[in-house]
Amino acid sequence: MAAEAVSSDTSQSTHTPLEPSLNANGATSPVTQSPSTSPTGNSHTRAYSTIQTPNGLSADPEAQALLNPDSRVPGANDQDTNPSYDQDTAGVEFVVLNDDVLTSVANATLVLLDGSDLERLAVLFQFPQFLEHCPDDTLQIMVPEICRDAVRWKDEVQMAAAEALYFVVNMRIPETVAKRIVIAALRIIQMSESGDVFDAWGEILSMMLPQVKREDVLSLVVPATVDRAASATVESRRLAARIIGSLNDALTAKELEEQFLGQAMRLCDDQDPSVRAMIAQSLASVGTKLPLRISEKQLWPKLDALMTDDNARVRAAAMRAVARSAEAHKTECLTSPSFKNMLLPTFLRECATASAVASSDLRNVDDDTYLMLEIFSEVYGYLLCAVHSLFGSDETWNTALNSLRRMVTCNGPTVRHWCAFNVPAVAVVCGSERPDKIRGVVHALSADTDVETRATLAAGIHETARVLGNGELREEILNAIANLMTDQNPQVRMNSLSHFAELLTLLSSGPNNGPPISPNAKDSPARELSPIFRSLETMSHDSWRTQELLAKQIEQCAHRIPQDMxxxxxxxxxxxxxxxxxFLVRRASISALVAVVRYIPDVRRRDHILKHFRSEWARGKVYWTRLAYIDGSTAALRILSNRLFTHLFASELLSLSRDSVANVRLRLTRLMPEVAVACGTKTAFKNAMDSLLNDPDDEIRREAEIAQEKIRKSPGPTLRWKPRTRPRRRRSASSLFKDKRERTTLLVTRMEHQMETLEGVLTSSHPCGEMLLLQTTLTAHQVLSKQ
Structure with missing residues (x-):
């Protein structure tokens, strides 16, 4: 396989010995000399044992040097080059890696250690494939060696290493590996000081901090960040501003206030706009953790000043920080004067500006204006939730919600996308007080021309339906759900389908959040979703993941669907x-089909479906159809009563003990202990068990013996009660009459309690509730009359 690489001049320098470093487990690796030249001068080798290191924990001798930004790691300026490789690859623009390297993390790591720059680039370009197919080896072998040696590589190789580690920082990795990445980033940042390599490894550092131990953050990162925040270079101050935001999870609110609040306020006044923008972006996360007194006195006034900055990126970042911080303290909006005096006027001012801009043709506005509109549409929900309790007049409500309407109908797809993102928050604010103010918003977004907008709305439609689905906007919500589930785009359909069962449960209560209504009732709310069920065939042609999800959702909500549908x-x-x-779709579909059969009260229609199931699957000509029938029987054992399972499934299932395919008989054999609980006393079960115990296949006979032993050890219905070993003691007629009267009284009490429970539950939720209640009543009267 060929991997393109950038050719570069290779300087002749001496490869210095490697100083001690941490291995993947946090231990100090033994000092390893640089690879020596072979007698032919054409290859370099390093023993594989240098990759594997002991498991003990010890302090890193290089870590202390990282606390001082002016210090340098010994040998950091010496680039790791091999003269013989450089001579062989001079003028070469690509290199071919053999199969031994491409199929082995250990061999690829050796190339990183001893290969030329082109070979290192080729391996680093293949890093995502190594990580996907061999994640453990890649994290434990290759990543630690990249972190140890990357400081000596050339700039283009260091940049490739940073790009490779971008695939790691979003994974959950061991803390020791995360620490190694942080140390490597600090070392390379010290050496670079500016440029693309500096920015790339600075981003790696900030993204990796949430996975590093708190004590390591305090000892390694915090001192270096404090020093860089006061640095004379713009790049260092910008990096410090970026890292301050990443320290939000590692430090407490008090530590953030003591260590970085003063520096953050000074960075807000930095001369460089990129530094001001970066610190404002970091304050969006830090501000949610600081107490309200700090936000009122220092944070919000500074951010309010940044919202009038000359640079649009600074204004946008400050608006996002204000919104996130205000939403975090929304419970104190009625007691804090800053909400009324600063945040509410700011929100209404931005609403008026957004209304004016969104009403115009966004193709003609400048980039800064569109950026501010886009950011406001993103944080609109945060600000609305924070200050809506202070809305005192209809004029204030109109100003706030008219801006939303204009953004929903503007010709900026990104703005509409963020409006769809904020719909659940808007529903929470307006659903109980002023639902009429947002009438038409959900419908407009569900029919939007932008796919991302519809997909975002579909992902949160269950949260919106939770608030608005049973109120004044019920019809609009139902139409929106139908539009999204029958959308032409598969991603939109899948997003809406992800919470289909939850949606049916929410909507089945009917208007005004009344008690659940039987799905087979004429006025059932579930019947209002009939267009969705009629259009489900569209999803049967989607990807297998969508089909599997559809089957699982149907299984969860089958009891909410009318039997006609x-x-x-x-x-x-x-x-x-x-x-x-x-196979996965088939298994999920068969399991859902069993659930569907359970909730069809009409016996004639149920038997018609099962007749088709038996003829096509239990007696199918292809073996996998018979395996699918066994899967369906497994699901039936889980959800049906023993009597109903025996009546509907047992006969065809047990007949598979004489199937011509061994895999079918083997699957049935392993299921027999569960089948025994339902119909272990039946003659058909005993005959099937005998057939399996005498099967010509050795493995089936062994499994049958294991199943027979499990059946023998687990007491069945007939073995639960053991016969008495002592004769009964004769009792007097008076005592027998007394015991019978007490048992009758107890039986009457229990049946009255059961009748009350059935009357409240069966008639409202079970599809055959009334019929079951009538049967239970008749049975109770018969028993009591006998007593």
């Missing part, structure tokens, strides 16, 4: 997906 739309869809898709 279950029989006419849902069951045929599940059959189609099980027949035409992958």
């Amino acid at each position: 279950l029989c006419e739309h849902v069951a045929p869809l599940l059959f189609q997906m099980a027949r035409e898709s992958t």
